[in-house]
Amino acid sequence: MAIDVRIPTVLRKHTDGEAKVSGEGSTLAELVDDLDDRHAGLRDALVGMDGQLHRFINVYLNDEDVRFLGGIQTPLRDGDTVSILPAVAGG
Amino acid sequence: MPARDISQAVGGTPLVGLPSMSPPGYSLYLKLEGHNPTGSVKDRVAAYLIAAAERAGQLHPGSRVLEPTSGNTGIALAAICAPKGYKLTCVLPENTSQERRMLLSLYGVDIVSSPAGEGSNGAVRLAREMAADDPDLYMPFQYGNPANPRAHYETTAPEILRDLPDVGALVAGLGTGGTLTGAGRRFKEHDPAIKVFAAEPEYGDQVYGLRNIDEGFVPPVLDTSVLDGRIKVDSVKALQATRDLAAAEGIFAGVSTGAALSVALRVCDPRRLAEGSKVVVVSPDGGFKYLSTGAYAPGDVADIAAGLSQTLWA
Numbered sequence: 001m002a003i004d005v006r007i008p009t010v011l012r013k014h015t016d017g018e019a020k021v022s023g024e025g026s027t028l029a030e031l032v033d034d035l036d037d038r039h040a041g042l043r044d045a046l047v048g049m050d051g052q053l054h055r056f057i058n059v060y061l062n063d064e065d066v067r068f069l070g071g072i073q074t075p076l077r078d079g080d081t082v083s084i085l086p087a088v089a090g091g
Numbered sequence: 092m093p094a095r096d097i098s099q100a101v102g103g104t105p106l107v108g109l110p111s112m113s114p115p116g117y118s119l120y121l122k123l124e125g126h127n128p129t130g131s132v133k134d135r136v137a138a139y140l141i142a143a144a145e146r147a148g149q150l151h152p153g154s155r156v157l158e159p160t161s162g163n164t165g166i167a168l169a170a171i172c173a174p175k176g177y178k179l180t181c182v183l184p185e186n187t188s189q190e191r192r193m194l195l196s197l198y199g200v201d202i203v204s205s206p207a208g209e210g211s212n213g214a215v216r217l218a219r220e221m222a223a224d225d226p227d228l229y230m231p232f233q234y235g236n237p238a239n240p241r242a243h244y245e246t247t248a249p250e251i252l253r254d255l256p257d258v259g260a261l262v263a264g265l266g267t268g269g270t271l272t273g274a275g276r277r278f279k280e281h282d283p284a285i286k287v288f289a290a291e292p293e294y295g296d297q298v299y300g301l302r303n304i305d306e307g308f309v310p311p312v313l314d315t316s317v318l319d320g321r322i323k324v325d326s327v328k329a330l331q332a333t334r335d336l337a338a339a340e341g342i343f344a345g346v347s348t349g350a351a352l353s354v355a356l357r358v359c360d361p362r363r364l365a366e367g368s369k370v371v372v373v374s375p376d377g378g379f380k381y382l383s384t385g386a387y388a389p390g391d392v393a394d395i396a397a398g399l400s401q402t403l404w405a
Contacts, residue, residue, distance in 0.1 A: 010301045019296070045304060056307025058291070058321075063357075065291070065321035083323070086299050087307035089211045090266030090292065090405040091133070091164050091233055 003031055003076055006083040014041045023082075028059065028066055028074045031082065046084065047072065056087045098171055101127055101134045102246045106254045106371065111339040112352070116366040117359040120258075121336075121352075122251060125344065125377030129163075129170045129194075132247070132375045136269055137167035139242035140231035141175075149229050152176040157228045159183075159218035161211050161266070161403045162191030163376060164233050169198035180228075182218040184210055186298070186402050190380040208300025210403060211266075212308040234267050234310040243273030251371050252281055259368030260286040262355040263375075264347045264405050265321065268313025270373055275317035286364060289321040290354040292329070292347065295400035322357060324350040326400035331392050332356070333378070345381055346404035348374040375405075 001024045007015050015021050021039065025031030029051075036043035048054050052072060059066045060083040066074045076082070094100040104126040109119040124132035144150045155178045158168055165181035172179040179200045183192070186207035195202055203221070205213040215234060222230045233239045247270065251258060261278055263270040275287040301307065315321075326346070333349030336342050355372045358364050378387060384402050385395055 008299050009296050010299065010304060054304060055309060056304050058323075060323050063323050065289075065323070067315070068318065068320045083293075085293065085323070086301050086304060087309050088294075088299065089215065089234060089308050089310050090161055090264070090403065091211065091269070091310075 001026065001078050003078075004081045005031070005035065006081065008084055008086055010086055011042065011045055011084065014039045014045065025076055027072075027076060028061070028070075028082070029072045031076060032072070058085045058087055059083070060085065096174070097128045098138060101138050102250065104250070106251060107342070109336075109340050112335065112356070114356060114359040117364070118369045119352075119355055119359075120255060120369065120371045121342065121348070122247070122371060122373045123342070124373060124375050129166045130377055130379065131163040131167060132270065132373065133163040133167035134170070135242040135246050136164060136233055136239050137171050139238040140233060140236055141168070141171050143236070143238040144229060144231060150177060154178070155180065155228050157182070157218055157222055157230045158233065159205075159211070159214035160233070161214070161405070162187045162195075162380070165200060166191065166194045166198070168231070169195055169200045173198050182214045182221070184214050184403055188380055188402060189383040194380070207401070208297055209306070210294070210298045212301065212306060215308055216306075233269065233312075234308075235312060237312065239267055239269035240273030240276070240312050240314075243270050244277045247373070248274040248277035252277070255369055255371065257369060258285060258371050260288065260358065260364055260370045261373070262288045262290060262351050262358070262370060263373040264351050265289040265291045265313075266405050268310045270375075272312055272314045272317060274373070276314070279317055286319045286358070287317050288354055288358055289318050290347075290351040291321055291323045292350055292405040293323040293325045294403070295326070295397075297401045298403065320358070320363075322354045324353050326396040326404070327393055328353045329404070330386060330396045330399060333386070334392065337387075342374075343378045344374050345376040345378050346386055346399065347376070348372070350405065
């Protein structure tokens with residue numbers, strides 16, 4: 001049940017500078033818990049007190065924003081790629 | 092009948108079919124916003140921003156205007172401000188194309204550079220600081236001004252619906268959220284079954300050089316309730332689709348057009364969009380302003396995209 005997770009520069013202080021880490025979980029919430037066990041501080045960086053993703057964080061499952069899938073309860077499958085990106089604008 | 096002046100020549104852009112690139116069972120159409128006077132969809136936004144400020148009595152000849160922009164909005168504002176005698180300053184991230192800077196200079200715009208590592212968020216931050224220090228500056232602020240989505244609600248979407256009343260889906264890039272929010276809202280009112288998809292640019296690491304997550308920025312004008320999905324597109328996929336578009340359909344577009352097009356190709360799938368659907372993709376601009384980035388030069392797409400990924404192409 002390995003999930004590849006891509007970490008943005010701003011959160012690599014939690015992953016010893018690694019841009020790509022691996023985690024496990026059948027949902028995004030489980031993955032975040034697993035990641036926090038391996039890389040302390042990641043959960044608080046991603047999820048707020050209300051249990052939802054922080055407003056300025058976008059999480060993508062195989063390029064799709066999880067807010068339009070199942071949010072923090074989005075189901076994951078072996079081999080999925082989860083990407084974390086800070087919210088940025090254009091224009 | 093001739094237009095009175097260039098500001099009256101905004102909009103009315105072509106909606107063209109993409110017969111060669113449409114997947115079996117689907118029809119793709121491209122709204123060519125590069126056909127606007129300064130070559131981008133931002134002519135619509137700039138016209139609405141300035142008209143709204145004038146109606147509110149916030150501008151008069153000699154006024155100074157300040158706007159954070161990755162380029163297209165600045166160029167569009169410049170073309171309106173120059174003849175009216177408004178003095179425009181643009182805050183532009185360092186990593187924007189040379190062409191954008193040259194065009195702004197041509198219009199007499201003062202350019203203030205914000206750090207490349209902060210992307211557009213840095214330009215927003217710096218412009219807000221400058222405006223706070225100088226109350227005489229007028230900042231339209233496309234990211235938070237309802238005139239931005241209204242331009243698309245009142246012009247972009249009705250033009251598409253007039254040409255293609257049975258449109259089934261809209262795909263547009265996510266920058267300020269103005270196009271998606273304004274056109275998406277109009278489309279949902281026309282037919283709630285129409286799907287609206289956002290193409291979000293994914294850049295290289297250097298563009299996300301925020302010091303902490305709280306420096307992230309979600310534009311206040313973006314209403315995600317009109318979206319059915321948001322899909323990120325990296326520079327390789329965006330560039331490949333942009334180059335395919337030239338080869339397959341003869342259309343020379345900017346890189347963000349390729350990003351939206353690649354999302355359109357992805358959603359043409361019976362699991363998310365009924366077969367037979369007509370899909371409109373918004374092409375924000377043509378390719379000329381990106382020539383200096385090497386996006387269209389001969390060579391390996393992955394190599395070229397690697398260089399491009401540190402440049403703001405949306």
